[in-house]
Amino acid sequence: MTTHPDDIVTALRGRLVVSCQAYPGEPLRSPEVMAAVAAAVVEGGAAAVRVQGVEDVRAAVERVDVPVVGLWKDGDAGVYITPTLRHARAVAEAGAHVVAVDATLRTRQDGSTFADTVRMLHEEHGVLVMADCDDLASAVAAAEAGADLVGTTLAGYTAARPRTEGPDLELLREVTAALPGHPVVAEGRIHTHAHAAAALAAGAHAVCVGTAITHPTSLTRWFVDAMGAG
Numbered sequence: 653m654t655t656h657p658d659d660i661v662t663a664l665r666g667r668l669v670v671s672c673q674a675y676p677g678e679p680l681r682s683p684e685v686m687a688a689v690a691a692a693v694v695e696g697g698a699a700a701v702r703v704q705g706v707e708d709v710r711a712a713v714e715r716v717d718v719p720v721v722g723l724w725k726d727g728d729a730g731v732y733i734t735p736t737l738r739h740a741r742a743v744a745e746a747g748a749h750v751v752a753v754d755a756t757l758r759t760r761q762d763g764s765t766f767a768d769t770v771r772m773l774h775e776e777h778g779v780l781v782m783a784d785c786d787d788l789a790s791a792v793a794a795a796e797a798g799a800d801l802v803g804t805t806l807a808g809y810t811a812a813r814p815r816t817e818g819p820d821l822e823l824l825r826e827v828t829a830a831l832p833g834h835p836v837v838a839e840g841r842i843h844t845h846a847h848a849a850a851a852l853a854a855g856a857h858a859v860c861v862g863t864a865i866t867h868p869t870s871l872t873r874w875f876v877d878a879m880g881a882g
């Protein structure tokens with residue numbers, strides 16, 4: 653596998669990234685299980701995997717031969733995706749090829765900025781940075797700060813934008829138009845093949861899908877609800 657930063661970005665063009673995450677207390681919540689899920693999605697053609705938690709990142713890096721986008725979720729309110737320099741450093745040290753970081757314009761717990769995080773990850777670790785954004789302003793700021801990949805990950809999960817039923821394609825179109833040539837990753841509520849195709853058509857460099865591939869509890873619940881069988 654290529655680990656050169658430019659090659660990783662090129663390798664993701666038009667491809668699927670699969671987020672492999674189980675949440676605290678869930679039956680599949682273990683680094684070994686998530687690494688196995690990562691291996692399974694790579695067999696299906698995932699060009700990269702997105703993995704949460706330092707131990708999960710370490711296990712996935714050992715297990716799969718595609719780039720690992722690592723993050724550390726600390727809590728689930730406010731800035732919680734790789735929220736401080738300490739979290740970012742730990743994810744990079746666990747071997748992630750790309751570190752995903754909250755890039756919203758909200759205040760961070762340790763007083764650092766997203767730009768500080770990008771600088772530290774580039775200079776001290778030589779890894780790529782994925783900016784998890786929630787609106788156009790944060791996406792533009794993230795690109796200016798040097799983010800290698802700009803994601804729509806947090807659209808609909810902050811006060812910045814309403815939560816759309818499927819992916820926020822309107823935001824995706826705005827971001828790809830504002831950042832021509834900059835790799836934009838469509839992420840968040842991409843639940844169908846049609847959503848993924850629409851995201852590419854809207855200019856996404858890559859598409860990241862989590863729940864609709866790797867979260868069996870949600871998938872089951874969707875069927876149960878549709879059947880009125882719960």
Ligand SMILES: CC(=O)N[C@H](C=O)[C@@H](O)[C@H](O)[C@H](O)COP(=O)(O)O
Pocket residue numbers: 671673723805806809839840841842860861862863864
């Ligand atoms: C908002 C937030 O915390 N998103 C997280 C980011 O890593 C994950 O919980 C999502 O599963 C991931 O973004 C993929 O999205 P979806 O599961 O909708 O395909």
